[in-house]
Amino acid sequence: MSRIAQKFAALKAEGRGALIPFLEAFDPDRETAMAILRGMPAAGADLIEIGVPFTDPMADGPTVQKAGQRGLKAGATVAGALGMVREFRQGDAATPIILMGYFNPILSYGVAKFCADAAAAGVDGLIVVDVPPEEADEIAPDATANGLDLIRLVAPTTGEDRLPKVLSATTGFVYYVAITGVTGTRSASTDDLAAAIPRIRKYTDLPIAIGFGVRTPQQAGEASRIADGAVVASALIDGMLASLDAEGRATPATVPAVLDRVRELAEAVRKG
Amino acid sequence: MNKPIPNSFRQGPDARGRFGPFGGRFVAETLMPLILEVEAAYEASKTDQAFQDEWRRLLTHYVGRPSPLWFAERLTAHLRKDAAPGMGAKVYFKRDELNHTGAHKINAVLGQILLAKKMGKTRIIAETGAGQHGVATATACALMDLPCVVYMGATDVERQQPNVFRMKLLGAQVVPVTSGAATLKDAMNEGLRDWVANVRDTYYCIGTVAGPHPYPAMVRDFQSVIGIEAKAQMQEAEGRLPDVLVAAVGGGSNAMGLFYPFLDDADVAMIGVEAAGRGLDSGEHAAALSRGRPGVLHGNRTYLLQDGDGQITEAHSISAGLDYPGVGPEHSWLHELGRVQYTGVTDDEALAAFQLCSKLEGIIPALEPAHALAEVLKMAPTMPADKIILMNLCGRGDKDIFTVAKHLGEKI
Incomplete structure (x- = not known):
């Protein structure tokens, strides 16, 4: 059983959903991002999503775009992101890590080499935003061969006719994009989510995580109860941003600023 | 290296939207159903005589x-x-x-805006570099009474002022894009982001033979x-x-x-x-x-x-x-x-x-x-x-x- 499947099974036994915080690799610098990553499990992260910066992130709103730009400026590369995971795994063998990014940096690295190196570094799953099911054969064979889960996005626009096609090839968990929009902009209503998730469950037994627009502890708690997990990205980045100095550099307050928010979110997810 | 030479260079794209290894549909899932909808509407328009006649009429008497x-x-x-x-x-x-x-841009814009109307879309977005595609799109939207938003890199807004003003006169909203390098590629990113956020009522009028399938083939055909x-x-x-x-x-x-x-x-x-x-x-x-x-x-x-x-x-x-x-x-x-x-x-x-x-x-x-x-x-x-x-x-x-x-x- 994969680390992702094990984690969701354990949480199901606990009777709660997962908190999946996001951080952008090398944002605002490698050392700070590494400290945040290391501190996340103790702060209550059940799974962790790491963004691999790309110059042209077409599904991301301003917050994650700027996080990516800071990451790139700090020297982020695919190899650098994998290096962070490798270092993280030295102290944590249990927390699943999902890399989220766009296809071109992976293509440039080499798809087969990327999947092999990611698995070796301790990555558990991949979300490649701009590879829909129609293009999945670009990466699915190498991901599968290396035991990586390929986590698919389902959107409000994904109709009943497409759901079986999208879901049949998904492994690990399903990522429900809660809004038609980019990251960090608006939020779905509880009613919308309560209607959307059962629609997906008709076609899959996999866990479902909700992302895009999950910002507050209350929203994270609700999402983790309606589905099986909540992904929080922009709200954490915004929290970090407030702790940076005038030149955008990390301060002693940066790592606690993010981890305190993770703690608040984790508490809300655990409240049941 | 011997590459097989096709017996016609006019066969592309294939069903996946590929020209040999190039092209395809590398978009987020939110957009994928939309892209398929555009493709179906475009295919249907090819044999829709009324559509073709209207496009030809506009090319002759308007362009x-x-x-x-x-x-x-x-x-x-x-x-x-x-x-x-x-x-x-x-x-x-x-x-x-x-x-x-x-410029030539208007040829494909009129085809696309007619298509958007046929699809029941009520709002048009476009990206522009020099402003020619933006002006063409704003023009077609004025003619066909559709609201139009044009994304343009802030750098380009600066160096193509006459076209920016033209678009405004035509009733379009020009949005300067400051992300990235603030030029055409960033305007296209912003166009795609807008489309993701407004999928139900909006048509994205792409100005060149790029973007996901069917745009490269459709713009080429027009x-x-x-x-x-x-x-x-x-x-x-x-x-x-x-x-x-x-x-x-x-x-x-x-x-x-x-x-x-x-x-x-x-x-x-x-x-x-x-x-x-x-x-x-x-x-x-x-x-x-x-x-x-x-x-x-x-x-x-x-x-x-x-x-x-x-x-x-x-x-x-x-x-x-x-x-x-x-x-x-x-x-x-x-x-x-x-x-x-x-x-x-x-x-x-x-x-x-x-x-x-x-x-x-x-x-x-x-x-x-x-x-x-x-x-x-x-x-x-x-x-x-x-x-x-x-x-x-x-x-x-x-x-x-x-x-x-x-x-x-x-x-x-």
Whole structure:
């Protein structure tokens, strides 16, 4: 059983959903991002999503775009992101890590080499935003061969006719994009989510995580109860941003600023 | 390496939207159902006589098609002066700069806006570089009473002020894009983000033969009116086809429009001219085919300017319309097959051609076709006098006079 499947099974036994915080690799610098990553499990992260910066992130709103730009400026590369995971795994063998990014940096690295190196570094799953099911054969064979889960996005626009096609090839968990929009902009209503998730469950037994627009502890708690997990990205980045100095550099307050928010979110997810 | 040569160069794209290995549909799931919807509507429009009749009616009575074929006699004579005896090809212009709105962009825009109406969409968005596509889209939206939002890089807003004001006069909202390098690629990112957020009522009118399938094929098909007309006009003027076609390539829509109907005419050579900016080896250019390598951006696999880590690098050109780090996927395919030759022309060469054309032919070209013309100036003297070059003069230069004046050190 994969680390992702094990984690969701354990949480199901606990009777709660997962908190999946996001951080952008090398944002605002490698050392700070590494400290945040290391501190996340103790702060209550059940799974962790790491963004691999790309110059042209077409599904991301301003917050994650700027996080990516800071990451790139700090020297982020695919190899650098994998290096962070490798270092993280030295102290944590249990927390699943999902890399989220766009296809071109992976293509440039080499798809087969990327999947092999990611698995070796301790990555558990991949979300490649701009590879829909129609293009999945670009990466699915190498991901599968290396035991990586390929986590698919389902959107409000994904109709009943497409759901079986999208879901049949998904492994690990399903990522429900809660809004038609980019990251960090608006939020779905509880009613919308309560209607959307059962629609997906008709076609899959996999866990479902909700992302895009999950910002507050209350929203994270609700999402983790309606589905099986909540992904929080922009709200954490915004929290970090407030702790940076005038030149955008990390301060002693940066790592606690993010981890305190993770703690608040984790508490809300655990409240049941 | 032996590449199998297809028995027709006009077969692409396949069912996956691929031209050989290029093209495809690399978009987020939120957009995927929309892309499929556009594809289905576009396929249906091909056999919808009422749709085709309306598009043709607009091209004739609103755009002013067919655009003339012009024998550039003074330019030809000028180039023969310094050529060896018996040398100096005849130069013809396909005058798409005479279209309403001043460029070829309107051909595909009218087709797309008619399609959007047919699909029941009530809001139009577009990206623009030089502003020509934005102006064309704003124009079509004014004509068809649709709200229009145009994303334009803040850098381009600055250097293409006349077109920004035109779009406003036409009732469009121009949104300056400050993310990334604030040029055309970032405007396209912003267009895609808007579309994701407004999928239900919005149609994204893409200006070039790029983006996810079916856009590269659809925009090419609409622009093919250029090549189809030129073929017939050339038969009438010369009783034969031209020997060489020349067109500027940014995203590559005017070039695909001219080239596509000739692709299976084996005796017709084709040259696509990319912007070499400050020189192909200066690192400051927009020559994706000459200096880039294949990657995935804006929904398709194609040649891109990128660094060793797969991050997209900034393009540079004096021409805002060519300032794009990618190129349409069909061009990448034609490049690898060797059917079209791609070359580069620098900012300075384009500026010189811009001035020469104005003085010799009384035609002020846009900076984009000035790149194509600079290539014509190089090649015509090396070809025998009985050879024919057909160049796509795809836009007029009114929008560029401020940029050119600045480069020439003149105040206007």
